Amino acid sequence: MMEGYWSLILYGIGGILATSVGLLVAFQEKLIYVPVVxxxxxxxxxxxxxxxxxxxxxxxxxxxxxxxxxxxxxxxxxxxxxxxxxxxxxxxxxxxxxxxxxxxxxxxxxxxxxxxxxxxxxxxxxxxxxxxxxxxxxxxxxxxxxxxxxxxxxxxxxxxxxxxxxxxxxxxxxxxxxxxxxxxxxxSILDMAGVLLPFLRYFIGGSSSKGPKVLNRFVRSPxxxxxxxxxxxxxxxxxxxxxxxxxxxxxxxxxxxxxxxxxxxxxxxxxxxxxxxxxxxxxxxxxxxxxxxxxxxxxxxxxxxxxxxxxxx
CATH class of the missing domain: 3.40.50.1820 (Alpha/Beta hydrolase fold, catalytic domain)
Incomplete structure (x- = not known):
């Protein structure tokens, strides 16, 4: 039971990361730049x-x-x-x-x-x-x-x-x-990502942020x-x-x-x-x-x- 529980947690974290990477790669310019309100x-x-x-x-x-x-x-x-x-x-x-x-x-x-x-x-x-x-x-x-x-x-x-x-x-x-x-x-935009999307704060951030910040490399406009x-x-x-x-x-x-x-x-x-x-x-x-x-x-x-x-x- 415990192994299955932890597996679900790991799959959940993996899913969040995968989804976050996809959003960052595909839509980040639309999130950062808003020429049309x-x-x-x-x-x-x-x-x-x-x-x-x-x-x-x-x-x-x-x-x-x-x-x-x-x-x-x-x-x-x-x-x-x-x-x-x-x-x-x-x-x-x-x-x-x-x-x-x-x-x-x-x-x-x-x-x-x-x-x-x-x-x-x-x-x-x-x-x-x-x-x-x-x-x-x-x-x-x-x-x-x-x-x-x-x-x-x-x-x-x-x-x-x-x-x-x-x-x-x-x-x-x-x-x-x-x-x-x-x-x-x-x-930085990296720090702002953690402000606007708090659940990503551990995975993305500037020099003062803690965590592995594995999503930083996908940000094209830091x-x-x-x-x-x-x-x-x-x-x-x-x-x-x-x-x-x-x-x-x-x-x-x-x-x-x-x-x-x-x-x-x-x-x-x-x-x-x-x-x-x-x-x-x-x-x-x-x-x-x-x-x-x-x-x-x-x-x-x-x-x-x-x-x-x-x-x-």
């Missing part, structure tokens, strides 16, 4: 023109030839303030962030470049970690070629998945980007931000909503600890009522003043030498 369409519901914003449709080619769309929104035709490269969360498209960006322009007196990742909005292709990293580089290369902005004042702002994207871009371009802002970003932030040289501002219902706030604390151990120019600010998507709303005036102060305090680091840069395509 249920009930909405892939197309943009509005454009910046609806909010009376001065903007330009930008079409790019990623390094692997995928056609990308972006909006470059300017505060004014002759604006020479900071240019913020905004990387969005994993669900929906850039149009869903326009109200936040409208306020960002007013409060920070900046320009904003909004990229549609491949497979999102009007961009072609299908999302993947390697592809989106290439897309972000194409966006930066485009900005560096422009003559109507102050290229020594480029700042990357990423929320959630966008923080993982922005962190990689900053690590790869320490001489082109002046600062990084991370909001409600995860340590987005291990915890391993990237420790290599970033630019100033970093961490914005954490303590009521984040998607990414545990401990993830942001771990990211800050890892970065601050190697980078003295790190700041961590939390917002007691901030949830995953509304920290910029619930944080109110304090939220915007925090970012404004960070940009002003680090203005001196935006003196990058672009005369020495050579862009190769």
């Amino acid at each position: 249920p009930g909405l369409t892939k197309s943009y519901p509005i454009t910046p023109a609806r909010l009376r914003l001065l903007y330009e449709d930008v079409w790019l080619r990623s390094s692997d030839g995928v056609k990308l769309h972006a909006w470059f929104i300017k505060l004014a035709p002759d604006s020479r303030g900071p240019t913020i490269v905004f990387f969005q969360e994993n669900a929906g498209n850039i149009a869903h962030r326009l109200e936040m960006v409208r306020i960002m322009l007013q409060r920070l007196q900046c320009n904003v470049f909004m990229l549609s990742y491949r497979g999102y909005g009007a961009s072609d292709g299908f999302p993947s970690q390697e592809g989106i990293i290439n897309d972000s580089q194409a966006a930066l290369d485009h900005l560096i070629q422009r003559t109507d902005i102050d290229k020594s004042r480029l700042v990357v702002f990423g929320r959630s998945l966008g923080g993982a994207v922005g962190a990689v871009l900053c690590k790869n371009n320490p001489d082109k980007i002046g600062a990084l802002i991370l909001e409600n970003t995860f340590t 987005w291990s931000t915890i391993d990237v932030v420790g290599q970033i040289k630019q100033p970093i501002l961490f914005l954490s909503g303590l009521r984040d219902e998607m990414v545990p706030p401990t993830h942001m604390q771990m990211l800050y600890a890892k970065a601050a151990a190697h980078n003295r120019s790190c700041q961590f600010v939390d917002f007691p009522n901030g949830m995953h998507m509304d920290t910029w709303i619930s944080g109110g005036d304090h939220y915007w003043r925090t970012i404004q102060s960070f940009l002003e305090e680090n203005r001196g680091v935006f003196n990058l030498d672009f005369n020495a840069l050579i862009i190769i395509y």
Whole structure:
């Protein structure tokens, strides 16, 4: 009887693992990347023109030839303030962030470049970690070629998945980007798998997780931000909503600890009522003043030498 009982348990565990591997292999991109929110369409519901914003449709080619769309929104035709490269969360498209960006322009007196990742909005292709990293580089290369902005004042702002994207871009371009802002970003997709699917926590996870983590090898988009932030040289501002219902706030604390151990120019600010998507709303005036102060305090680091840069395509 006991042998049969243990056999059933082992078969059950094996079945869970087999099913989990199958789901990871077949559907992981659909779980990580959500270009179309249920009930909405892939197309943009509005454009910046609806909010009376001065903007330009930008079409790019990623390094692997995928056609990308972006909006470059300017505060004014002759604006020479900071240019913020905004990387969005994993669900929906850039149009869903326009109200936040409208306020960002007013409060920070900046320009904003909004990229549609491949497979999102009007961009072609299908999302993947390697592809989106290439897309972000194409966006930066485009900005560096422009003559109507102050290229020594480029700042990357990423929320959630966008923080993982922005962190990689900053690590790869320490001489082109002046600062990084991370909001409600995860340590890694491996760690998030254990949060969203607790029964897998023993079989999948990041460097701080316990267990054999045998499913890690099947994850194609690990987005291990915890391993990237420790290599970033630019100033970093961490914005954490303590009521984040998607990414545990401990993830942001771990990211800050890892970065601050190697980078003295790190700041961590939390917002007691901030949830995953509304920290910029619930944080109110304090939220915007925090970012404004960070940009002003680090203005001196935006003196990058672009005369020495050579862009190769």
